[in-house]
Amino acid sequence: xxxxxxxxxxxxxxxxxxxxxxxxxxxxxxxxxxxxxxxxxxxxxxxxxxxxxxxxxxxxxxxxxxxxxxxxxxxxxxxxxxxxxxxxxxxxxxxxxxxxxxxxxxxxxxxxxxxxxxxxxxxxxxxxxxxxxxxxxxxxxxxxxxxxxxxxxxxxxxxxxxxxxxxxxxxxxxxxxxxxxxxxxxxxxxxxxxxxxxxxxxxxxxxxxxxxxxxxxxxxxxxxxxxxxxxxxxxxxxxxxxxxxxxxxxxxxxxxxxxx
Amino acid sequence: xxxxxxxxxxxxxxxxxxxxxxxxxxxxxxxxxxxxxxxxxxxxxxxxxxxxxxxxxxxxxxxxxxxxxxxxxxxxxxxxxxxxxxxxxxxxxxxxxxxxxxxxxxxxxxxxxxxxxxxxxxxxxxxxxxxxxxxxxxxxxxxxxxxxxxxxxxxxxxxxxxxxxxxxxxxxxxxxxxxxxxxxxxxxxxxxxxxxxxxxxxxxxxxxxxxxxxxxxx
Numbered sequence: 001x002x003x004x005x006x007x008x009x010x011x012x013x014x015x016x017x018x019x020x021x022x023x024x025x026x027x028x029x030x031x032x033x034x035x036x037x038x039x040x041x042x043x044x045x046x047x048x049x050x051x052x053x054x055x056x057x058x059x060x061x062x063x064x065x066x067x068x069x070x071x072x073x074x075x076x077x078x079x080x081x082x083x084x085x086x087x088x089x090x091x092x093x094x095x096x097x098x099x100x101x102x103x104x105x106x107x108x109x110x111x112x113x114x115x116x117x118x119x120x121x122x123x124x125x126x127x128x129x130x131x132x133x134x135x136x137x138x139x140x141x142x143x144x145x146x147x148x149x150x151x152x153x154x155x156x157x158x159x160x161x162x163x164x165x166x167x168x169x170x171x172x173x174x175x176x177x178x179x180x181x182x183x184x185x186x187x188x189x190x191x192x193x194x195x196x197x198x199x200x201x202x203x204x205x206x207x208x209x210x211x212x213x214x215x216x217x218x219x220x221x222x223x224x225x226x227x228x229x230x231x232x233x234x235x236x237x238x239x240x241x242x243x244x245x246x247x248x249x250x251x252x253x254x255x256x257x258x259x260x
Numbered sequence: 261x262x263x264x265x266x267x268x269x270x271x272x273x274x275x276x277x278x279x280x281x282x283x284x285x286x287x288x289x290x291x292x293x294x295x296x297x298x299x300x301x302x303x304x305x306x307x308x309x310x311x312x313x314x315x316x317x318x319x320x321x322x323x324x325x326x327x328x329x330x331x332x333x334x335x336x337x338x339x340x341x342x343x344x345x346x347x348x349x350x351x352x353x354x355x356x357x358x359x360x361x362x363x364x365x366x367x368x369x370x371x372x373x374x375x376x377x378x379x380x381x382x383x384x385x386x387x388x389x390x391x392x393x394x395x396x397x398x399x400x401x402x403x404x405x406x407x408x409x410x411x412x413x414x415x416x417x418x419x420x421x422x423x424x425x426x427x428x429x430x431x432x433x434x435x436x437x438x439x440x441x442x443x444x445x446x447x448x449x450x451x452x453x454x455x456x457x458x459x460x461x462x463x464x465x466x467x468x469x470x471x472x473x474x475x476x477x478x
Contacts, residue, residue, distance in 0.1 A: 148425050148428060154421065155418075155421045155422040158418055158421055159412075159418060162409075162414055162415075168478065171475040172476070175471055175475070176408060176422060179404055179426070187425075190428065194436060
């Protein structure tokens with residue numbers, strides 16, 4: 001029914017791209033299919049350039065040797081893990097406010113990628129910490145809040161998986177994501193103050209303030225590559241979710257890849 | 261609101277085992293730590309606030325599912341949704357009843373358990389005051405989780421996964437208050453932050469819980 005309404009609206013505003021048109025899964029599905037290869041290509045280009053810079057161009061760090069090169073994976077993963085949570089919560093909020101089906105699907109599609117990024121960031125952090133500080137794990141404010149962020153992602157995924165009705169799962173997940181977003185700064189600051197009070201370890205997370213220009217470029221390119229990868233992955237996942245949820249509709253049955 | 265609170269309290273009093281189970285869980289968990297770690301008083305004094313707070317967190321978790329489950333099962337919750345009183349107020353009443361049943365006994369019992377851990381009188385006071393401010397936050401935030409997992413498969417385990425990360429700030433400030441006091445820094449800062457958390461939770465949590473309940477009952 002919503003498709004008919006939207007098509008009517010399209011008729012009224014000819015010549016102008018009607019963005020809300022793409023809020024309907026049936027029109028977003030082909031669009032996502034068209035955008036997806038571009039994002040994969042961008043991810044590959046940025047990834048190759050970033051890896052080349054980070055392995056061959058960026059100089060060896062004066063104090064940390066070659067081992068520091070893991071930041072080219074670690075920092076982008078940490079940024080993306082936080083960024084994806086914000087994007088996810090934004091989609092969740094839009095979904096609750098406008099009651100749009102696609103927003104919930106986007107939030108659901110983003111969550112596993114975000115969790116992956118958080119996990120990657122923790123894992124590479126441990127690999128970095130071992131040679132640099134001589135320990136796998138420090139109860140540092142940033143590490144701890146990243147761990148809690150990972151828990152929040154897991155909670156979101158688990159809640160969505162546990163509810164059978166997809167619409168209810170979307171809305172419940174949306175509330176959880178929004179509650180989480182309110183809590184993230186509180187958690188971050190509480191952990192930070194907790195850490196400064198406990199300060200027992202001599203390990204400091206602060207890096208040298210000035211970073212070689214090429215290192216920064218490598219990191220930014222890798223961050224872009226991770227970003228593009230996340231978009232491509234989310235689009236791929238949202239297409240699968242659309243197919244799964246809209247399996248009963250006519251337009252899905254008429255799709256070439258389904259009817260084959 | 262008061263009527264809902266009275267009703268929930270009455271129901272809890274009629275089924276004393278559930279209340280007492282949570283309370284004894286708290287006592288047993290906190291007594292397990294000295295057995296596991298060893299009886300050196302200096303060490304026990306150091307871990308006491310953390311242990312007592314984690315025990316309080318876990319034992320409030322036990323009662324959370326009951327906050328809405330029974331009312332959901334017999335349809336009372338739907339009636340509350342239809343009633344002219346705003347659902348947020350009714351939810352606050354339920355939260356308060358949950359706290360009176362599962363939070364307040366912990367607050368009253370904590371000084372006694374603190375003595376077991378060889379805390380001095382000042383620390384005991386700070387611990388009790390911290391729990392008094394912090395346990396309502398646990399009930400309020402837990403209410404959101406309870407409403408979200410209402411009638412969901414494996415709700416109990418899921419509830420702890422959702423709610424425990426959100427409890428972390430309360431744990432940090434609550435346990436930190438005692439540590440700050442015993443290290444001579446003064447606990448005022450921590451206690452004010454706990455009070456701030458309480459005010460925020462009092463204001464926002466019933467609202468989120470209401471939204472979650474409406475979704476669960478759609």
